[in-house]
Amino acid sequence: xxxxxxxxxxxxxxxxxxxxxxxxxxxxxxxxxxxxxxxxxxxxxxxxxxxxxxxxxxxxxxxxxxxxxxxxxxxxxxxxxxxxxxxxxxxxxxxxxxxxxxxxxxxx
Amino acid sequence: xxxxxxxxxxxxxxxxxxxxxxxxxxxxxxxxxxxxxxxxxxxxxxxxxxxxxxxxxxxxxxxxxxxxxxxxxxxxxxxxxxxxxxxxxxxxxxxxxxxxxxxxxxxxxxxxx
Numbered sequence: 001x002x003x004x005x006x007x008x009x010x011x012x013x014x015x016x017x018x019x020x021x022x023x024x025x026x027x028x029x030x031x032x033x034x035x036x037x038x039x040x041x042x043x044x045x046x047x048x049x050x051x052x053x054x055x056x057x058x059x060x061x062x063x064x065x066x067x068x069x070x071x072x073x074x075x076x077x078x079x080x081x082x083x084x085x086x087x088x089x090x091x092x093x094x095x096x097x098x099x100x101x102x103x104x105x106x107x108x
Numbered sequence: 109x110x111x112x113x114x115x116x117x118x119x120x121x122x123x124x125x126x127x128x129x130x131x132x133x134x135x136x137x138x139x140x141x142x143x144x145x146x147x148x149x150x151x152x153x154x155x156x157x158x159x160x161x162x163x164x165x166x167x168x169x170x171x172x173x174x175x176x177x178x179x180x181x182x183x184x185x186x187x188x189x190x191x192x193x194x195x196x197x198x199x200x201x202x203x204x205x206x207x208x209x210x211x212x213x214x215x216x217x218x219x220x221x
Contacts, residue, residue: 006150009148032207034209036210043212043213043214043215044151044198044200044212045212046209046210049207049209050207051207052207086150086151088210090207093158093164094139094156094158094202094204095153095156095164095166096141096153096156096200096202096210097153097167098143098150098151098152098153099150100148100149100150101150101151
């Protein structure tokens with residue numbers, strides 16, 4: 001079975017502070033992992049995917065198969081990063097499963 | 109510009125009514141999804157379709173059914189709406205390509221009274 005766990009419902013930081021949003025997964029096969037973001041009054045949209053190994057809006061995420069984690073990090077948070085962040089996993093069948101989400105609040 | 113369009117932004121229905129939520133995508137995607145989004149529970153997959161007339165149950169299919177007669181359209185049906193089905197419903201689509209991005213609709217906020 002596929003499962004995604006995001007232990008934090010809310011993460012509050014001040015502008016300029018580092019951010020780490022945690023994501024752990026459970027899947028017996030080879031997972032495809034993603035981070036999606038939902039800004040206020042906007043659609044849910046892809047932020048980044050593990051296969052790309054890219055930095056988007058200053059965010060990075062590294063897949064750690066040993067710890068089954070895919071944490072999202074940013075060294076210096078900005079106010080415009082305030083949003084709801086969802087970690088997601090896709091397995092062999094293309095079924096896309098999401099975690100419970102973490103709300104990031106960045107204070108000025 | 110890619111598009112996933114849900115037919116209604118807001119719906120209010122009475123308990124026991126049969127409710128149809130419609131979703132259309134214009135990207136020729138094979139995969140389509142229905143989720144419900146609730147605070148503290150995240151996005152929970154209701155049903156998934158990987159081809160016309162093909163469907164697979166998600167994590168919370170009880171009380172719901174789906175229909176996919178055409179590739180671009182995926183309908184979610186609440187056979188007999190109940191108050192615990194009050195929620196935000198999100199439709200999404202994706203292609204069969206590995207590590208593909210899923211595109212989401214704007215959501216339908218359904219209230220069952």
